[in-house]
Amino acid sequence: MSDTASLQGVSEAQLLIPLGDYHLQPIAHQKRATRNADLWSPLRYPGGKRQLVPFFVDLLKLNDKSPLDLFVEPFTGGAAVSLHLLAAGLVERVVLADLDPLVHAFWHQACFNTEQLVSDIQAAEVTLQEWHRLRADPGKTLREKAYACLFLNRTSYSGILQGRAGPIGGQKQQSKYKIDCRFYKDEIVFRLRQIGELAASGRIAAVRRTDVHATVRWVEKSYSESSRLYYFDPPFWDKGERLYRKAFGQKEHERLAKLLTGLHTPWVLSYDYHQEIIDLYRSSAQEANQDESDLVPAGSPRLHTTDLLYCNRHEKRGATELIITNLSKVPEERINDARR
Incomplete structure (x- = not known):
């Protein structure tokens, strides 16, 4: 063109x-x-x-x-x-x-239950076993879905939540980049708390599904x-x-x-x-x-x-x-x- x-x-x-x-x-x-x-x-x-x-x-x-x-x-x-x-x-x-219920849950919790999500991320074991557990069952509550969304997003190929995407590093974890290579807990927590502050001040006015x-x-x-x-x-x-x-x-x-x-x-x-x-x-x-x-x-x-x-x-x-x-x-x- x-x-x-x-x-x-x-x-x-x-x-x-x-x-x-x-x-x-x-x-x-x-x-x-x-x-x-x-x-x-x-x-x-x-x-x-x-x-x-x-x-x-x-x-x-x-x-x-x-x-x-x-x-x-x-x-x-x-x-x-x-x-x-x-x-x-x-x-x-x-x-x-x-x-998407997972994406909505993430933003809802990041905005309005920030410290709860922070706690879940800080306690996360970034392993292939956890990836398979969450892929099979992301949970039913907003808290469970928000954690699953963020975990799977940070550990799946290109951040894809759709079921066809595999884990970073592959099922055998033989790649140079392992499943935890994108899971920078300190930085993720920093960003979550910034989002929580925006929501608390009313600047993120609503999160809707x-x-x-x-x-x-x-x-x-x-x-x-x-x-x-x-x-x-x-x-x-x-x-x-x-x-x-x-x-x-x-x-x-x-x-x-x-x-x-x-x-x-x-x-x-x-x-x-x-x-x-x-x-x-x-x-x-x-x-x-x-x-x-x-x-x-x-x-x-x-x-x-x-x-x-x-x-x-x-x-x-x-x-x-x-x-x-x-x-x-x-x-x-x-x-x-x-x-x-």
């Missing part, structure tokens, strides 16, 4: 964001989270979008939405974007929601007077069933498109790049009846592609991300700077 293309008169831009070491980066080499600088998620999430943080920082400023009253992630996952925006003071509050449609309805009813922005990061279009416990089928993708193209509140959507998604949102927008405003008129969604560069010590691999938004302005200057 060329640097500038068109889709029914809508421009697409290429954005290259180098990420540095992405897989199995030693914790000592990471920037330590602080209250006034940054906050890293305790979860390693497949398709995590921390690399899009600079885009969101500039997007908020460009559209005069900083500080923003409310930032909403209906597909929370690792919540990397929400946590950074909170720590940086660019948003006042966030609402987190996820339909609802699907995207129920989440949007609840937020629109509960925060109708607040300046807000939704960030939708749904399961991948391709191979989602291999990565997520709550994957989407064709109908779910279509329902989401219908919801978003009829939503007047500002939103941003990220997807793995596929022509079917472009066609879906183009046709859905044409069917929506929206009034003209500071948002993009119906029939003209803004589509951009983002080239993400994932790196480790051995290889670099790229992935093209599709960004769709109803905001009229996107940070073109960051796109240009990133490509030099």
